[in-house]
Amino acid sequence: MAKNEESTVVEASKIDARIPAGPLAEKWSNYKAHQKLVNPSNKRRLDVIVVGTGLAGASAAASMAEMGFNVKSFCIQDSPRRAHSIAAQGGINAAKNYQNDGDSVYRLFYDTIKGGDYRAREANVYRLAEVSSGIIDQCVAQGVPFAREYGGLLDNRSFGGAQVSRTFYAKGQTGQQLLLGAYSALSRQVGKGAVKLYSRYEMLDVVVIDGRARGIIARNLVSGKIERFFAHAVVVGSGGYGNAFFLSTNAMTSNASAAIQMYKKGAYFANPAYAQIHPTCVPVHGESQSKLTLMSESLRNDGRIWTPKRKEDAEAIRAGKLKAADLKEEDRDYYLERRYPAFGNLVPRDVASRAAKERCDAGFGVGNTGLAVYLDFSAAIERLGEDLVRARYGNLFQMYEKIVDENPYKTPMMIYPAIHYTMGGIWVDYELQTSVKGLFCIGEANFSDHGANRLGASALMQGLADGYFVLPYTIQNYLADQIQVPRMSTELPEFEQAEKDVNDKIKKLLSIQGKKSVDSLHRELGLIMWDFVGMGRNKAGLEIALEKIKEVRKEFWSNVYIPGKQDDMNNELEKALRVADFIEIGDLMARDALQREESCGGHFREEYQTPEGEALRNDEEFSFASCWKFNGDGVDPILLKEALDYEFIHRQQRNYKA
Amino acid sequence: MEKIINVTLKVWRQAGPKASGKFETYKLDNVSTDSSFLEMMDVLNEKLIGERKEPIAFDHDCREGICGMCSMFINGHxxxxxxEITTCQLHMRAFKDGETITIEPWRSAAFPVIKDLMVSRGAFDEIIQAGGFVSVNTGGVPDGNAIAIGKDIADEAMDAATCIGCGACAAACKNGSAMLFVAAKVSQLALLPQGKVEAAHRAKVMVAKMDELGFGNCTNTGACEAECPKNVSISHIARLNREFLSAKFRD
Structure with missing residues (x-):
């Protein structure tokens, strides 16, 4: 163990991602050709727990049940159909090259690696691009009504960070339709008895026996009862941790608790600093704001982003003395088109977000807070007609109008960046297995494929790739060695201890009876995160964040007030358990952002930028995935590094200008 | 423009499925009309927590009108x-200063109350589990462009598929019928070649499950369509009836 110049404890042991040997394009085929499989009669004897029913969880649970495994599926909402994947609007990428515009598996791989600012694993990303085509076929077969051309073939649109049109979509509700496809496949297996569904349940711990994950402890959210569940393997697809910021585009129950419990049981937490701030969200309206609403990136296909060219115009707009429509063309600054002529309004999300922040910080922001920029469709309406714009984006425009009470066909939309997606997550190897044997992590919850920044329409692709086509294979390589293991009793001491730990934690929380509500403490944490661990980070700010998070933790554990009882439905208790873990994730994010003395993708350290204000990577020193290892409560975690070896592509500074 | 209003809320409180419920009245001042309805409920709950009272339980999740988790019967709707919106998209600008707002849970025999404004809609999941899918396994499917589907057909299927499974249709129906919900799924899949193969069988098993779970009959009042936050059309019910009859003929 060595100490670097900061206080971070760095462990030198090598992390092995178990990437198969061979040429990039052959790794996955070779893996599948040589991996171990489980024969049908043995599958029946094996139980798998899947936590989460989003795109990754539902597709994994359905696919494994189809193969013959006994699956237990856990869902925090009242129905698997409501997982937050449902809110994804714009689309899903796939390297079909239906448009004959030069797309290929390699190009999707390359765009994803470049978009992630060269901080993802080549082998994983190549596999993702490789299986992307099959996802579209699968969804079409399920009856997902993707948009089609008049000739009856599938339609595509373009998304940020790509120069081809490879995004498949279903109006502005692609996530909904893909999730309903996975949900229908899952429901079919529930109907057949191959999946036992537990809805309104929340996982509160993972049970590890002799170094292997063997089950979970979950709380029945209706009765409040704590229950134990055994399985030969545990798969977690519980989504990202963006709600650490309190205000995010995540759903209200989206949480990091499953991830934090895995981390505390020995799974590494990788790259927590990599969080994506989405450029096109409806701006904050006031103090009672509970969440932020995303406006799909697809809007940047036809919408043009601008702020006033002159500060005095921006000031007049903020004061309500001037309207956007009053500003002549030459008085508008289409700053993305100006700065990035090649990609224009379709630069990747991190670039677009920082550019908006830069304009607003410089005093050119609009809206009553000054924290907004315009997304203008007047040129598109002129070019395409209002009907076509309505056909493409109608539901998004309606959504905007209901929130803001302004008609975006007449007045430009106002948008501002908000936290949206987390690229970091539980570390997994090539097989999507965590550093705990038998514990797998899929979808947004893992860290694997997006590097330091995710491209639009790639989250749906990754969730479904993991669930339909990757995990159902790789998990067999593990389960093949478990066929001799009989089902275990949940009376074993490890289950007993895990349940006791959960009960003790709940009792402690309920006994505090302090003065602050759970939400008010969560808001305090969120403000710290946004101010110091948000779009622009620096050393001094991150050190302040770590101190302030410590204070919030202390305040939370001594002054939170939770009404109600344990053995009853208790929303405040649920939220408190989640906030306790958001505090831990906040700490990890700040720690990771502090040690990573470079800028890459969604992680922008103000000290490290080019003269033009672009992210300045440091491949010499930071070409690694940071893996945080839990070292006990109240003790600093240990940093391990997985080296990222770029064998196949040459790293460059990302350039979206030319 | 933002205004500040004061409202009186009559909220249904019910401790559990078997407990008897009643309305409680709360006054809430200084509500921003830019707040969403659920943000107003958050403020009320924060106030109740501050008074050491139990907050009101209600379902909600995405808060952007797509997950279908939020419910609530507000002033009779x-x-x-x-x-054309869900409760989470409703904003306080829809209410007047001094207004009394009545908030109840979904009232439908097949949606029992869990607590306060929260109901169980597990019956909808059971209907889907009975047959609301295309019977394909993962893998081994044809290329996505192997079967051309007319744009108008795909668009109509998409309109049906827009259903968010919130239960407003059954809650609005005086018979407590789930016909619009069932019809939306049957119609979406019957329209597409991929789902056409099983269309009649699907209609039969989903309707049978709906009847078994205690949903009422459809008498074509159209209340479901009027209250559907996603504008799902009752024309889909006609398609469901056609598929259902064709299944019956085959029996």
Whole structure:
């Protein structure tokens, strides 16, 4: 163990991602050709727990049940159909090259690696691009009504960070339709008895026996009862941790608790600093704001982003003395088109977000807070007609109008960046297995494929790739060695201890009876995160964040007030358990952002930028995935590094200008 | 423009499925009309917590009108008085200063109350589990462009598929019928070649499950369509009936 110049404890042991040997394009085929499989009669004897029913969880649970495994599926909402994947609007990428515009598996791989600012694993990303085509076929077969051309073939649109049109979509509700496809496949297996569904349940711990994950402890959210569940393997697809910021585009129950419990049981937490701030969200309206609403990136296909060219115009707009429509063309600054002529309004999300922040910080922001920029469709309406714009984006425009009470066909939309997606997550190897044997992590919850920044329409692709086509294979390589293991009793001491730990934690929380509500403490944490661990980070700010998070933790554990009882439905208790873990994730994010003395993708350290204000990577020193290892409560975690070896592509500074 | 209003809320409180419920009245001042309805409920709950009282339980999740988790019968309408939106998209600008707002849970025999404004909609999942899918396994499917589907057909299927499974249709129906919900899924899949193969069988098993779970019959009042936050059309019910009859003929 060595100490670097900061206080971070760095462990030198090598992390092995178990990437198969061979040429990039052959790794996955070779893996599948040589991996171990489980024969049908043995599958029946094996139980798998899947936590989460989003795109990754539902597709994994359905696919494994189809193969013959006994699956237990856990869902925090009242129905698997409501997982937050449902809110994804714009689309899903796939390297079909239906448009004959030069797309290929390699190009999707390359765009994803470049978009992630060269901080993802080549082998994983190549596999993702490789299986992307099959996802579209699968969804079409399920009856997902993707948009089609008049000739009856599938339609595509373009998304940020790509120069081809490879995004498949279903109006502005692609996530909904893909999730309903996975949900229908899952429901079919529930109907057949191959999946036992537990809805309104929340996982509160993972049970590890002799170094292997063997089950979970979950709380029945209706009765409040704590229950134990055994399985030969545990798969977690519980989504990202963006709600650490309190205000995010995540759903209200989206949480990091499953991830934090895995981390505390020995799974590494990788790259927590990599969080994506989405450029096109409806701006904050006031103090009672509970969440932020995303406006799909697809809007940047036809919408043009601008702020006033002159500060005095921006000031007049903020004061309500001037309207956007009053500003002549030459008085508008289409700053993305100006700065990035090649990609224009379709630069990747991190670039677009920082550019908006830069304009607003410089005093050119609009809206009553000054924290907004315009997304203008007047040129598109002129070019395409209002009907076509309505056909493409109608539901998004309606959504905007209901929130803001302004008609975006007449007045430009106002948008501002908000936290949206987390690229970091539980570390997994090539097989999507965590550093705990038998514990797998899929979808947004893992860290694997997006590097330091995710491209639009790639989250749906990754969730479904993991669930339909990757995990159902790789998990067999593990389960093949478990066929001799009989089902275990949940009376074993490890289950007993895990349940006791959960009960003790709940009792402690309920006994505090302090003065602050759970939400008010969560808001305090969120403000710290946004101010110091948000779009622009620096050393001094991150050190302040770590101190302030410590204070919030202390305040939370001594002054939170939770009404109600344990053995009853208790929303405040649920939220408190989640906030306790958001505090831990906040700490990890700040720690990771502090040690990573470079800028890459969604992680922008103000000290490290080019003269033009672009992210300045440091491949010499930071070409690694940071893996945080839990070292006990109240003790600093240990940093391990997985080296990222770029064998196949040459790293460059990302350039979206030319 | 933002205004500040004061409202009186009559909220249904019910401790559990078997407990008897009643309305409680709360006054809430200084509500921003830019707040969403659920943000107003958050403020009320924060106030109750501050008074050491139990907050009101209600379902909600995405808060952007797509997950279908939020419910609430507001002033006699599922998802409130404003059209084409869910409760989470309803904003306080839809209410007047001094107004009394009545908030109840979904009232439908097949949706038992869990607590306060929260109901169980597990019956909808059971209907889907009975047959609301295309019977394909993962893998081994043809290329996505192997079967051309007319744009108008795909668009109509998409309109049906827009259903968010919130239950407003059954809650609005005087018979407590789930016909619009069932029809939306049957119609979506019957329209597409991929789902056409099983269309009649699907209609039969989903309707049978719906009847078994205690949903009422459809008498074509159209209340479901009027209250549907996603504008799902009752024309889909006609398609469901056609598929259902064709299944019956085959029996």
């Amino acid at each position: 599922p998802h409130g008085p404003d059209g």
